[in-house]
Every structure is written in structure tokens, then in C-alpha cells.
Amino acid sequence: MNQERLMKILLAPHISEKATNVAEKHKQFVFHVLPDATKPEIKQAVELMFDVKVDGVQIVNLKGKTKRFGATIGKRNNLKKAYVALKPGFDIDFMGAQ
Numbered sequence: 001m002n003q004e005r006l007m008k009i010l011l012a013p014h015i016s017e018k019a020t021n022v023a024e025k026h027k028q029f030v031f032h033v034l035p036d037a038t039k040p041e042i043k044q045a046v047e048l049m050f051d052v053k054v055d056g057v058q059i060v061n062l063k064g065k066t067k068r069f070g071a072t073i074g075k076r077n078n079l080k081k082a083y084v085a086l087k088p089g090f091d092i093d094f095m096g097a098q
Contacts, residue, residue: 009037009045013094014081028085029092033059035080042082052090058083 013019014030022028033042039057046054060083064076086092 003048006041006045006048009034009041010049015094022083026085027088027091028083031082031084033080033082035078037080037082039082042084046084050092052092053087055085055087057085 011032011034014032016030019030022030029046031042031046037045039059042057042059043054046052060081062079062081064078066073066075068074
């Protein structure tokens with residue numbers, strides 16, 4: 001795969017209470033990814049950027065909610081999340097603490 005494309009696949013880590021629980025219990029980390037990203041691309045991108053070994057990738061497509069803003073109706077953006085499971089012995093530290 002093109003290394004430039006792999007560097008653009010991961011948009012941001014998803015930090016929430018559920019993501020924290022999944023990380024502690026199952027060594028899975030949650031990322032916002034590009035809408036057209038595939039599982040093999042996500043796996044290679046995580047291995048390239050964080051220098052870890054990936055065990056598996058699960059993907060969730062979330063449809064944007066329709067919301068009212070006064071008299072106007074708006075829509076939130078669609079979102080694609082990837083749950084990345086790491087092999088035993090590997091970990092990702094987002095805080096950068098030594």
C-alpha cells in the first residue's frame with residue numbers, strides 16, 4: 001500500500017468511557033478513520049504509525065443524526081470508527097508518558 005495513503009487513514013483516536021473500558025479489558029483501541037478505509041489499510045496504518053502488531057480490526061459506520069437548530073434542520077456528519085485489537089505484549093500510549 002502507498003505509505004502516504006496509510007498516513008492519512010487514521011483521523012483521530014476516539015476517547016470515551018466505552019473506548020476506555022474496551023481498551024482496559026480487551027486491548028482494543030478506537031480510532032476515527034476515513035469513510036473509504038478498509039480493514040487491511042487500517043491494520044497497516046496502525047502498525048506503521050504506532051509500531052505495534054495488530055490482531056484484528058472491527059469497523060462501525062455511524063449515520064449522522066438529524067438535529068434541529070431553531071427553525072432550521074441540520075444533519076451531523078457520518079462517522080466511521082475502527083476498533084483495533086492488539087496482539088499480547090503491545091500497547092499504545094496516547095499521552096506520550098515515559
